[in-house]
Amino acid sequence: DAKTTQPNSMESNEEEPVHLPCNHSTISGTDYIHWYRQLPSQGPEYVIHGLTSNVNNRMASLAIAEDRKSSTLILHRATLRDAAVYYCTGGGMYSGGGADGLTFGKGTHLIIQP
Amino acid sequence: DTGVSQDPRHKITKRGQNVTFRCDPISEHNRLYWYRQTLGQGPEFLTYFQNEAQLEKSRLLSDRFSAERPKGSFSTLEIQRTEQGDSAMYLCASSRASLAKNIQYFGAGTRLSVL
Numbered sequence: 195d196a197k198t199t200q201p202n203s204m205e206s207n208e209e210e211p212v213h214l215p216c217n218h219s220t221i222s223g224t225d226y227i228h229w230y231r232q233l234p235s236q237g238p239e240y241v242i243h244g245l246t247s248n249v250n251n252r253m254a255s256l257a258i259a260e261d262r263k264s265s266t267l268i269l270h271r272a273t274l275r276d277a278a279v280y281y282c283t284g285g286g287m288y289s290g291g292g293a294d295g296l297t298f299g300k301g302t303h304l305i306i307q308p
Numbered sequence: 309d310t311g312v313s314q315d316p317r318h319k320i321t322k323r324g325q326n327v328t329f330r331c332d333p334i335s336e337h338n339r340l341y342w343y344r345q346t347l348g349q350g351p352e353f354l355t356y357f358q359n360e361a362q363l364e365k366s367r368l369l370s371d372r373f374s375a376e377r378p379k380g381s382f383s384t385l386e387i388q389r390t391e392q393g394d395s396a397m398y399l400c401a402s403s404r405a406s407l408a409k410n411i412q413y414f415g416a417g418t419r420l421s422v423l
Contacts, residue, residue, distance in 0.1 A: 237399050237414030281350050298350025
């Protein structure tokens with residue numbers, strides 16, 4: 195399983211960009227990098243995923259290092275509703291029969307100041 | 309799309325009792341996963357099904373834990389002879405596996421408290 199390392203917490207101001215880093219030095223060459231977030235009293239919510247190239251969607255952008263040992267989730271304009279625990283995970287790629295459970299670390303607790 | 313549904317949301321039981329949780333996945337999803345989450349930690353993968361087949365169960369925490377998905381739709385997770393250390397949030401997720409991605413959609417979880 196890919197082991198991930200993230201800062202315990204980060205703080206940002208509302209309407210400013212946020213860059214959430216993740217190290218995943220043990221990720222295999224075929225594992226996707228997934229980001230999920232978890233609001234209080236809810237299950238994790240998918241944010242974005244990628245393999246090698248940078249990715250954008252309506253929620254965020256994902257910048258993946260060339261060596262794939264790290265990635266950064268970018269929230270372009272943070273709102274109070276973005277306050278959550280953000281997890282980067284390795285694994286979860288459909289591999290035709292292998293274990294596809296996601297491996298979560300402790301995540302980053304993102305605090306948004308109004 | 310009603311999302312992943314878990315029942316009950318909360319369960320309080322006494323040590324030594326058996327408990328069973330139910331998960332109803334998103335209807336067209338063929339994969340179903342169970343995770344456990346303790347306070348301050350990320351979810352921990354336990355087991356998963358593709359249709360009715362349980363393809364990974366080595367991560368189940370002990371032989372007191374078992375899961376079923378008899379008709380490839382809903383699933384149940386049973387814990388026998390509960391212990392205080394089993395107190396946690398039990399999360400279910402589902403996905404529609406494809407070659408390109410395996411995005412998992414989570415339910416709100418069942419919080420178990422063992423007294």
